[in-house]
Amino acid sequence: MDYFLALSKIKGIIRMKVNVLQNVVDFLYENFDNYSWVGIYKVEGTYLVLGPWKGLQATEHVKIPIGKGICGSAVATGKTEIIPDVNADNRYLSCFISTKSEIVVPIKKDGKIVAEIDIDSDKKNAFTRDDKEFLEKIADMLAEHI
Numbered sequence: 001m002d003y004f005l006a007l008s009k010i011k012g013i014i015r016m017k018v019n020v021l022q023n024v025v026d027f028l029y030e031n032f033d034n035y036s037w038v039g040i041y042k043v044e045g046t047y048l049v050l051g052p053w054k055g056l057q058a059t060e061h062v063k064i065p066i067g068k069g070i071c072g073s074a075v076a077t078g079k080t081e082i083i084p085d086v087n088a089d090n091r092y093l094s095c096f097i098s099t100k101s102e103i104v105v106p107i108k109k110d111g112k113i114v115a116e117i118d119i120d121s122d123k124k125n126a127f128t129r130d131d132k133e134f135l136e137k138i139a140d141m142l143a144e145h146i
């Protein structure tokens with residue numbers, strides 16, 4: 001789906017104020033073929049804890065220490081991580097053998113990271129600068145719903 005149209009639909013989902021996180025996760029999973037698994041991790045103390053997610057399989061990584069994995073690194077640095085080839089990154093914590101690339105986008109509230117969007121793709125190099133900009137806008141919109 002076109003990013004611009006998707007943003008307007010996501011604004012609509014957020015305006016409903018019902019089940020916002022799960023509905024946005026579902027929307028992303030259902031409308032972007034490259035997004036093979038979509039989840040939101042929330043910061044709880046020194047851990048990331050898995051919240052709403054959608055994909056074919058559940059992950060065993062439901063609690064990740066901050067600083068560990070791609071997810072934990074994105075919280076530690078506060079920056080979006082794009083991993084074109086997960087097998088070439090030794091920080092990577094494997095969830096699904098089908099995953100080839102990953103993007104992790106921090107969600108900030110009052111300058112503090114409170115959560116993050118984590119998306120796995122079964123395609124190598126799946127995430128572009130456009131995905132990054134798109135998902136960072138969504139992260140901003142979700143901040144008040146964490």
Ligand code: SME
Pocket residue numbers: 037039059061064068069070071072091092093094095102118120
């Ligand atoms: N691959 C992540 C762990 C979460 S799963 O992708 C759902 C990481 O390296 O932190």
